[in-house]
Amino acid sequence: MSNFMQAAILPEFGPATAFRIEKVAIPLPAAGQVLVKVKAIGLNPVDFKTRSGKGYASYQTLPAILGWDIAGEVVSVGDGVSKFSIGDRIFGMSNFPNPGNAYAEYAVVQEEEFAIIPKNISYEIAAGTPLAGLTAWEALFDHAGVTWGQRVLIQAAAGGVGHIAVQLAKWKRCFVAATASAANHPFLTELGVDQLVDYKTQRFEDVVEKVDVVIDGMGGETALRSIDVLNPGGILVSLPSMYKDDPAVIARAKERGVDVKWMSVRPSGERMEQLAFLLSNNRLKVQVDETFPLTEIVHAHQRLEDGHGKGKIVLTV
Numbered sequence: 001m002s003n004f005m006q007a008a009i010l011p012e013f014g015p016a017t018a019f020r021i022e023k024v025a026i027p028l029p030a031a032g033q034v035l036v037k038v039k040a041i042g043l044n045p046v047d048f049k050t051r052s053g054k055g056y057a058s059y060q061t062l063p064a065i066l067g068w069d070i071a072g073e074v075v076s077v078g079d080g081v082s083k084f085s086i087g088d089r090i091f092g093m094s095n096f097p098n099p100g101n102a103y104a105e106y107a108v109v110q111e112e113e114f115a116i117i118p119k120n121i122s123y124e125i126a127a128g129t130p131l132a133g134l135t136a137w138e139a140l141f142d143h144a145g146v147t148w149g150q151r152v153l154i155q156a157a158a159g160g161v162g163h164i165a166v167q168l169a170k171w172k173r174c175f176v177a178a179t180a181s182a183a184n185h186p187f188l189t190e191l192g193v194d195q196l197v198d199y200k201t202q203r204f205e206d207v208v209e210k211v212d213v214v215i216d217g218m219g220g221e222t223a224l225r226s227i228d229v230l231n232p233g234g235i236l237v238s239l240p241s242m243y244k245d246d247p248a249v250i251a252r253a254k255e256r257g258v259d260v261k262w263m264s265v266r267p268s269g270e271r272m273e274q275l276a277f278l279l280s281n282n283r284l285k286v287q288v289d290e291t292f293p294l295t296e297i298v299h300a301h302q303r304l305e306d307g308h309g310k311g312k313i314v315l316t317v
């Protein structure tokens with residue numbers, strides 16, 4: 001193995017065209033870390049926000065290697081590693097929100113943040129799972145405390161987080177209402193959504209009866225209007241961090257007697273194992289909308305930024 005690898009380097013924050021494919025040194029795993037030969041990388045909106053100087057840009061040092069969602073094969077292990085061996089297929093969200101250095105042929109990851117990929121799952125699907133899957137799980141179960149049979153509304157349900165949240169809520173036998181454009185309705189019906197709202201032609205608050213929980217992947221005006229469909233005592237979990245602590249949302253939530261929470265997803269190997277279990281028995285299907293080779297990073301980011309993906313955009317290496 002040569003000591004060098006290809007990586008997508010970001011020399012400066014800016015547009016997608018800022019990326020450069022360059023040769024850099026392969027990193028070495030320290031204690032508790034493993035070196036992964038990266039096979040696929042999941043993209044998330046935080047990737048393009050960070051690239052443009054927002055998101056978690058302040059956590060990066062330029063030139064940076066962006067990306068957090070990694071699926072690949074273990075090729076060497078650091079001292080004290082007991083969970084994985086060379087040859088294991090593993091996946092996880094690496095080091096978020098600190099640099100994950102995913103957009104490369106090799107990456108060093110913490111063993112406690114990763115899990116084994118089920119045998120029936122491809123590297124592409126595995127790479128599409130971590131950040132979106134961990135977010136959907138945390139939002140529904142840790143922050144909203146969703147229980148069996150509740151009524152849940154999922155905003156931006158056809159997206160990365162949304163389509164996984166739909167399936168996790170259905171797993172708990174919830175009634176699930178969801179917003180998406182009409183083109184994505186057949187996809188969401190297949191995932192088990194009970195009531196679909198075309199956000200382009202309908203106002204969800206006019207057609208969805210009161211719910212216990214809203215998972216909101218839009219923020220802003222959608223978050224504000226979401227409060228109107230919640231039962232008293234209900235919970236809105238809003239995801240886009242740029243709207244965190246929106247005073248208008250806090251004021252309306254207080255007025256209506258509902259709770260509102262913003263969250264920041266955290267890496268977790270244990271949660272990855274739970275998601276792996278659901279993937280292994282087909283309870284969870286992660287949709288890969290489009291794949292691009294790593295060398296096509298510019299086009300992949302342009303597609304991601306368009307904001308109308310069906311499931312996940314994934315890079316292959």
Ligand SMILES: NC(=O)c1ccc[n+]([C@@H]2O[C@H](COP(=O)([O-])OP(=O)(O)OC[C@H]3O[C@@H](n4cnc5c(N)ncnc54)[C@H](OP(=O)(O)O)[C@@H]3O)[C@@H](O)[C@H]2O)c1
Binds near residue numbers: 157217218241304
């Ligand atoms: N705080 C956290 O820890 C955290 C974690 C993960 C994600 N996030 C944030 O949560 C948001 C969603 O993430 P994601 O990965 O799911 O994004 P995504 O995959 O890019 O979401 C794209 C989806 O949004 C839908 N959409 C666009 N406009 C809509 C509207 N007005 N109403 C309903 N749906 C609409 C699109 O559906 P159509 O194609 O049908 O229009 C598309 O399927 C992002 O802002 C992301 O940064 C935050």
